[in-house]
Amino acid sequence: MTKAQFQVFSSPEFVAQAVASHIAEVVRARPQTVLGLATGKTFVSIYEALVRVSAETGLSFAEASSFNLDEYVGLPVGHSASFRRYMEEHFFRHVDLPADRALLPEAGDDAEAACSAYEAAIAARGGVDVQLLGIGRNGHIGFNEPGSAFDGRTQVARLTPSTIAANTSDFPPGEVPPPEAITMGIGTILDAHAIVLVATGAAKAEALARAFLAPMDVDCPASALQQHAHVTVFCDEAAFAGMGPKA
Template identity: 65%
Template sequence: MTKPEFRVLPNAAEIASAVAAHIAQTLKAKPATTLGLATGNTFVPIYAALIDLYRQNGFSFAEAASFNLDEYVGLPKNHPASFRAYMRQRLFDHVDLPAERAMLPETEGDLAADCAAYEAAIAARGGIDLQLLGIGRNGHIGFNEPGSPFDSRTRVVELAQSTIEANKGDFPPGELPPSSAVTMGIGTIVDAREIVLVATGANKAAALTRAFNAPKDVDCPASALQDHPHVIIYCDPAALPA
C-alpha cells in the first residue's frame, strides 16, 4: 500500500488556487503535457483559477493535450449538462489548447470501437502525465462505480442511482441524467504518471477513509489508488480521513 501525500488547506478557494498552480507548474515544466481532466462542482473554481494564471503567467496549452474522464451516453454534444459543454465553458474557450487535442469520450455510434480508439489515442500521446480526479461518496472515480474491476479500461458503464441523484442538479428541472456513461477505466486512470485528487467537505471523509485507510476493495474504486506511487490529495480539514 502506497500512502498518498495529503495537502490540507483551509477551504475550497485555497485548494483551487493550489491545484491550479500545480497544473500550471506542470505545463511550464513540460509544455507538451498530457492532462487527464475531470468535471463537477469541485473543479469549477480550479479551472477559473487556472484561467487566471494562464492570463497572468505566460504559460501555454498550445503543445498540450487533454483527455476527459467521462461523458454521458445519449446526450447531444451541445446539451448544457454534457461534459463537453462544461469543459468549453469552464476551460477550453478561455485557453490556447487546440480543439483537436481537447478530447472527450465519444458517446454515439459504435461505442466499443470508440472506447478502444480513446485508449489508443491516450497511448499515442505516451500516456497521461497528470490526472485530475474527484471522488464520489461511494468511492467512485470517473464513473467507475463500486464493483468496477481494477484493471478496467475505457468502456460503457451503468450509473449507480446515488450518482444519478447526485448529478440531478446539473440538469434542467424535471430532466434526469442518463443512466449510462462512457468512462476511463480504473486501469486507465492508474496508468497516469501523477494523480491529483481533490476532495472537500465532511461528506467526502468516509470515502477517503475507505480509499486509503482500509484494504483495497472493488467496492471502493478509489482504493485502487493505493497501488499508485504518486498520488497527491488536496483537501480541507473536514474531508480528512479518519
C-alpha cells in the first residue's frame, strides 16, 4: 500500500483551489520556502488560484525562491511556448517573487554545464521544500520518460513521440516541440522535502494507479514516488477512479 496521502475532489476546479491553498499555507508558515514549480495545462488554473489568493490575502513571495522542473532545449529566448514564458504569464508577473530567485534551466551553449549549475543552485538554496508535479499518461514526471533512472540528476532528456504530440498544441501552428529538454532528474525530484502530485481527468487514471498501486518500475517514472515519505496527491474523482476504495 502506498504511503502517499490522497486528497480527492469532485472537479479539477476544486483540485486547483486546494493545491493553491496548500501552497499558500506553506509559504505563510515559512516565507523563505523554496518551491519546485511545474508547467502544463493542469497548472494554469492552480497558478490562477494562487495569484488570486495572493491578491486577496496579501500573501507575499518576496522571501521565497523557485526552481522549475524543466525547459526545452533550443527555443529562442521569449518563445511563446517556452516554460519561462508560461511562468511569466501565469504566475511570475502577478506576484512579488524576486526575478533573480525564480529560476528555470537554461541550456545556453553548454547544456551539460547548465545541468550541473542548476543542481548546484538548488543545493545552495538548501534544496526544494515543496515540489509540484504533474503526471503524464505514460507515467512521466518532469521530462523523465519511461526508462529513466530513479537516481538521475538534472539532465538533458530526449522526449518521446507521445510527449511531443501531447505538447504540440502549446506551439504555434506548424511548429513542433524540440526533441530535447533539460529536466530535473528523478533523484533530484526525490530530494525535495515534500512532493505535491496533481492529476485530473480520466486520462490520468491508469498512470496514477500504475504509479502507486503497482510495484516500482522504471517504465512508470512516477512509481519512484513510492520511495518518498511525504507525497500528497491532489486529484479529482476521474483520475482517482483506478485507485480503488482503500488507496
